[in-house]
Amino acid sequence: MPVSDFVQHVAQGDVHVLRLNNPPVNTLRNELRAGLLAGVNAAKAAGAKAVVLIGTGRMFCAGAEMTEFGKPRQPPSLTDVFDAIEGYPGIVVAAIHGSALGGGLELALACHARVAVADAQVGLPEVKRGFVPGAGGTQRLPRMIGPEAAAKIIVSGDPIKASEANRLGFVDAIIDGDLEAGAVAWAKANIGKTFTLARNRTDRISGQDPAAFDAVVAGLLKRTRGQESPKGCAEAARASFTLPFEEGLKKERELFQSLVSGEQSKALRHIFFGEREVLRIPGMPAEAKSLPVERLVVIGGGTMGGGIAMSAANNGVPVTIVEMTDEALQKGLARCHANWERTVSSGRLSQAEYEKRRALLTGSTDFEGTVAKGDLVIEAVFENMDVKKQVFARLDKAARPGVVLASNTSTLSIDEIASATKRPELVVGMHFFSPANVMRLLENVRGAKSSWTTIATATEFGKRIGKLPVLVGNCDGFVGNRMTGKRTPQVEKLLLEGCLPQDIDKVMEGYGMAMGPLATGDLAGLDIGAAVRKARGTVAPVADAVVALGRFGQKTGKGWYMYDEKRNRLPDPEVERIILDVAEKMQVRRRKISDEEILDRLLLPMVNEGARILEEGVAYRPIDIDVVFCNGFGWPAFRGGPMFWADTQGLKTVRDKLAKYAEATGDANLKPAALIEKLAAEGGTFAGMGAKAA
Numbered sequence: 001m002p003v004s005d006f007v008q009h010v011a012q013g014d015v016h017v018l019r020l021n022n023p024p025v026n027t028l029r030n031e032l033r034a035g036l037l038a039g040v041n042a043a044k045a046a047g048a049k050a051v052v053l054i055g056t057g058r059m060f061c062a063g064a065e066m067t068e069f070g071k072p073r074q075p076p077s078l079t080d081v082f083d084a085i086e087g088y089p090g091i092v093v094a095a096i097h098g099s100a101l102g103g104g105l106e107l108a109l110a111c112h113a114r115v116a117v118a119d120a121q122v123g124l125p126e127v128k129r130g131f132v133p134g135a136g137g138t139q140r141l142p143r144m145i146g147p148e149a150a151a152k153i154i155v156s157g158d159p160i161k162a163s164e165a166n167r168l169g170f171v172d173a174i175i176d177g178d179l180e181a182g183a184v185a186w187a188k189a190n191i192g193k194t195f196t197l198a199r200n201r202t203d204r205i206s207g208q209d210p211a212a213f214d215a216v217v218a219g220l221l222k223r224t225r226g227q228e229s230p231k232g233c234a235e236a237a238r239a240s241f242t243l244p245f246e247e248g249l250k251k252e253r254e255l256f257q258s259l260v261s262g263e264q265s266k267a268l269r270h271i272f273f274g275e276r277e278v279l280r281i282p283g284m285p286a287e288a289k290s291l292p293v294e295r296l297v298v299i300g301g302g303t304m305g306g307g308i309a310m311s312a313a314n315n316g317v318p319v320t321i322v323e324m325t326d327e328a329l330q331k332g333l334a335r336c337h338a339n340w341e342r343t344v345s346s347g348r349l350s351q352a353e354y355e356k357r358r359a360l361l362t363g364s365t366d367f368e369g370t371v372a373k374g375d376l377v378i379e380a381v382f383e384n385m386d387v388k389k390q391v392f393a394r395l396d397k398a399a400r401p402g403v404v405l406a407s408n409t410s411t412l413s414i415d416e417i418a419s420a421t422k423r424p425e426l427v428v429g430m431h432f433f434s435p436a437n438v439m440r441l442l443e444n445v446r447g448a449k450s451s452w453t454t455i456a457t458a459t460e461f462g463k464r465i466g467k468l469p470v471l472v473g474n475c476d477g478f479v480g481n482r483m484t485g486k487r488t489p490q491v492e493k494l495l496l497e498g499c500l501p502q503d504i505d506k507v508m509e510g511y512g513m514a515m516g517p518l519a520t521g522d523l524a525g526l527d528i529g530a531a532v533r534k535a536r537g538t539v540a541p542v543a544d545a546v547v548a549l550g551r552f553g554q555k556t557g558k559g560w561y562m563y564d565e566k567r568n569r570l571p572d573p574e575v576e577r578i579i580l581d582v583a584e585k586m587q588v589r590r591r592k593i594s595d596e597e598i599l600d601r602l603l604l605p606m607v608n609e610g611a612r613i614l615e616e617g618v619a620y621r622p623i624d625i626d627v628v629f630c631n632g633f634g635w636p637a638f639r640g641g642p643m644f645w646a647d648t649q650g651l652k653t654v655r656d657k658l659a660k661y662a663e664a665t666g667d668a669n670l671k672p673a674a675l676i677e678k679l680a681a682e683g684g685t686f687a688g689m690g691a692k693a694a
């Protein structure tokens with residue numbers, strides 16, 4: 001007796017099962033809420049003593065249907081459903097597999113009891129979408145496990161395993177074997193027992209010391225600089241022990257409403273949906289299928305090759321690194337092993353998993369013999385066109401026909417690399433970011449001749465090894481590095497005109513960047529930028545003067561900053577002297593520069609270059625650019641990425657400011673891009689643009 005297409009109702013004697021059925025992740029859309037309410041009422045009418053809620057497909061429930069946000073809500077609300085559950089004259093048990101997240105977990109928390117498979121994930125990720133749980137999660141969870149433990153879950157938004165939730169006390173039992181059968185049996189065995197609903201419990205919140213709670217929260221908020229939703233989550237969780245239940249719910253609702261309509265939440269949802277959108281490649285024919293990859297071969301076991309190989313092994317893919325000498329090979333493999341061993345020591349990786357990964361990673365100096373066995377080859381040798389072309393000519397001969405050859409180059413032309421082979425249609429860029437075993441972004445670079453099968457293979461393989469692949473076009477620096485490169489001249493100019501490194505980094509970090517551009521330079525090594533300038537015949541008088549003193553950054557203990565023994569960065573008077581000297585020599589009158597000007601002059605050149613990248617079709621859509629920055633360049637997701645930020649400023653303002661700074665600084669790069677001129681004149685936005693098909 002189905003209650004609706006979205007909820008299946010199966011009676012098993014005294015126990016009725018309601019299956020949430022809204023593939024693929026059972027979001028709580030209106031029809032599902034209505035089906036649940038009808039199902040609970042029907043079970044009640046039939047006299048069922050227990051009801052089991054379970055999800056069909058791969059999970060219990062991923063939460064609210066976010067596409068319904070901002071639209072008038074159709075009844076019933078989740079609260080109506082929860083009222084029916086809490087008023088049920090028997091017990092309602094949530095049976096969790098896969099995930100119970102956000103509204104999905106809140107639904108489970110409103111039940112009389114919860115059972116789960118041990119490795120199911122439970123959590124309240126709302127904070128990551130810029131709001132607070134809005135259906136009682138912040139009031140019920142603290143009543144079950146105490147406000148401090150609950151705040152950790154609510155403020156971080158990170159899910160935990162059901163086994164851990166069982167230990168904490170909000171999952172009543174772990175079920176082995178078939179979940180539905182196990183949950184029905186558990187419910188049967190517990191018919192007639194009294195379960196105190198979370199809303200009626202006070203045992204875990206009474207006597208909570210507000211100061212102890214605030215101290216825990218202060219620790220949690222340290223890592224969420226500039227973001228509003230973690231503060232809102234903490235405030236809501238605090239209400240669980242300072243206010244009665246109903247008033248706490250009201251407080252939670254108010255916080256939810258104000259945050260969900262704010263700019264930060266819009267930005268976070270833009271990135272959340274964007275990370276799914278980038279995988280839908282415009283123009284990709286439905287029949288384009290990825291080639292099967294059973295063994296990956298990585299050429300070069302240096303910084304990047306090692307990280308790429310680790311990503312493969314971390315995700316169960318057998319991988320062989322090819323190096324030129326046994327010494328280089330052993331060094332490369334040892335670095336991977338040491339990296340895993342550190343993770344084992346920190347308790348984040350089991351010994352068994354480590355051994356599994358280690359066995360998947362092998363090495364060889366037999367180039368031809370190894371390449372012949374690979375189903376996909378990723379090259380990560382030195383960044384030099386001649387070297388790359390030699391390697392690709394050799395790969396072309398050694399690899400089986402039909403095997404895709406990818407390059408991890410960060411600047412070189414994929415088309416020129418492909419020209420060294422007789423299979424340019426099978427050549428593609430796979431641009432990983434450092435450290436490659438950690439960073440999620442993967443810029444897949446489409447060559448002029450790359451086939452859809454090749455692109456599908458790079459996309460699917462990237463996903464399989466835990467990356468977020470964004471397809472971009474072939475140009476110097478691709479999307480991320482090309483745009484960041486336009487910021488660098490402004491950093492130099494700001495230093496000359498009046499800023500110190502710490503002034504610039506403070507503004508960028510205040511905006512929410514993981515690290516300011518000068519601190520980032522110190523981490524990466526200032527000699528790298530100097531070498532690029534030399535190769536390109538450009539100068540940067542301040543940066544060149546810093547490098548000339550052997551200040552290469554953290555690796556030499558000094559760069560834009562000096563560093564103490566704990567690697568804390570400290571402003572360095574010597575750097576100030578260098579800057580003042582160069583400015584004097586160049587007869588630049590230094591002035592006080594406002595934070596707003598610093599931010600504009602660093603972000604606007606990137607937006608302008610982003611617009612050119614869109615004009616050229618190097619990025620398909622503005623969202624591709626935003627996803628690149630939020631996943632590979634430390635851009636705070638709660639700001640939505642550079643193109644989203646530009647829209648929030650208004651493109652007319654962006655155009656006017658660019659024109660003003662182009663004039664004032666003589667930087668031709670700041671002349672507003674044609675696309676910005678056009679959109680500003682039309683009153684348009686980047687978000688309103690359609691995708692440019694390949």
Ligand code: NAI
Nearest residue numbers: 300301302303304305322323324380381382383409410434
């Ligand atoms: P690396 O110098 O650490 O490693 C290169 C390795 O390739 C060396 O171990 C070398 O022995 C090996 N190699 C050179 N020729 C070879 C050949 N013919 N056969 C087998 N092995 C060979 O360099 P890194 O940093 O790993 O860079 C590799 C590539 O990744 C470059 O194209 C670079 O532009 C790109 N890349 C680097 C990033 C970084 O942050 N380091 C970020 C993204 C891309």
